Amino acid sequence: MSEPRKLEVLRAIVEDYVHSREPVGSKALVERHHLGVSSATIRNDMAVLEEEGLIAAPHTSAGRIPTDKGYRLFVDRISQVKPLSAAERRAIHSLLEGPDDVDDILERTVRLLSQLTNQVAVVQYPHSNRALVRHVEFVLLAPKQVLVVLIADTGSVGQKVIEAGSDTSNEALMLLRSRFLGNIAGTQLALLPQVLPSVVALCPPELRSLAQTLAHGLQSLSDTSREERILMAGTANLARSNVDFPLSIGPVLEALEEQVVMLRLLSDMGDDPRGVTVSIGRENPYDGLAEASVVATGYGSGAKVGILGPTRMDYPTTMAAVRAVARYLSRILGG
Amino acid sequence: MSEPRKLEVLRAIVEDYVHSREPVGSKALVERHHLGVSSATIRNDMAVLEEEGLIAAPHTSAGRIPTDKGYRLFVDRISQVKPLSAAERRAIHSLLEGPDDVDDILERTVRLLSQLTNQVAVVQYPHSNRALVRHVEFVLLAPKQVLVVLIADTGSVGQKVIEAGSDTSNEALMLLRSRFLGNIAGTQLALLPQVLPSVVALCPPELRSLAQTLAHGLQSLSDTSREERILMAGTANLARSNVDFPLSIGPVLEALEEQVVMLRLLSDMGDDPRGVTVSIGRENPYDGLAEASVVATGYGSGAKVGILGPTRMDYPTTMAAVRAVARYLSRILGG
DNA sequence: TGTTAGCACTTGGGCATGTTGAGTGCTAAA
């Protein structure tokens, strides 16, 4: 058997199966694709493919379906990313051009991506390493409760309520606010952990403890709050794509609800700067996603966008959509 | 037939069906509940109930299942709200006592409620009519782009990016900020629409247009941004509860994703201050929820909490959980 | 008048059986 034809057969099987949702047999293959050989030859090739673990037969006399490994090879070596249709490009343009809030943009992005791919779309809040401190605000909510607000020049706003060890006055907060602001305005968020201690040291001794608490709050706002959130849309697509045969949708929904799981999933995926990364079926670190694939890529300075869907998905088109959306996102939000 | 027994039969049918998921017949009924009569009598009663549209038979020789109308009567007249178990009370206490962020509290609330009821939990952001303006911030993001931040004394933070008509300087924003702050600090958010115009009028003519834009931004932050958001958790429960027979889960997921739909749904439900409100099956204004019920109630100053699940749910227990959670929420967030 | 026992009737679900068609693997020839 010739190597190129073998790949061609695999490609045909994947495409047909994705399209029809049914195991594909040798005869149907030669009819739909004009490979220049007979069904018997295809059968031989299929036997080899099966031996190599690239395809499998649900039962003795049914067609073959791709295995995770088969999809993997398909994605890595065969499929070429399809260009988006003009209509899709237009959709991306028009939906993402409104120059609004970061939150707004992200929300529209997931929506768009889920509609484009008919899958569940997920986006991580952008990394803001290079963001600078714009403003700091301390608001006294209760005698021992302070709301800490950190505003970056990128337009992202972080907030957190913290507990003060002892009663606090508005005056003290005013004072501390100007101290902090004077010293860290314009500083990179990423550098806060290094800068904050010295600011605390400058504060009057009687406020030192409060300052320490506030600094701690600011720091946690700077590194975690934003980057560790995700947004998603299109969960209804899960139900749609599995209308006939029951992929267990439950575990998938559970995974989607656990932000921690999704975040780990996304960050575990290599950050291939050339293109999108695909994680197929059991390659996923989470058991509930054994029948699902994730297609994701980075945008901006390292955060992820992507989709999640059944292993049986149209990889070329999906990958194209994810890549395109990520590019626009990078452009809009800046590197 | 005696009226009280008829109701008793309906109650028994509902309870058995909720529990077993299977149509319940006359014989099984007399066995499991010690009504003092024979199955034949029950059959007669059932015939009457069916005539009144309270129960229905899937096919000729199967048991009966409650109709929407049957559930309605059950909820309105029969079921008495069950007290929560001690364990459940404890769960509510411990999970909601951490004195954190509003967002934090709400997030934990939906989680708790979904676990308590095994349904999808939904909570609307609290109405903050009585909240006072604590702070206002304008941040220049780009020459024509300003981030408007509004902080209330309740700890809620609203933010929005707006487009300025012409180039803007930091100095101008500084000036406007202090003007605004001086005039509206301490004002009720709900009163902003009345107060803001006069503030704008006080600004220097050359900044009047910008001030107008900013005021508009503040106003939209005050009335809409927070109250029109919802949080939800437990969508995976949808899949679980319908594992055997396929309630079309797709439309429900779609509804859940559309915040607008959910918001309307919640606010359309009467604001019965005495207890929880239930909307059953086709009573729901949204078609996709024809096989679902919503159990909700108000908390704080009018926002809603509730759950969504299949019509075949354990109403008494669910209602108890919703009510209990709402009470705690009111207590924590203050009226 | 309401309740009960008895009985004929309906019907979905389970089961055993038969049939069909798609698809395979193998062999022998080209």
Place this chain on the structure above:
DNA sequence: TTTAGCACTCAACATGCCCAAGTGCTAACA
């Protein structure tokens, strides 16, 4: 290496059958 041919396998579907659960009705009963 490819191909035609053929025996074989097996899920899916259909058919017929029986059974159990459940109903509605009628006639007797308290």
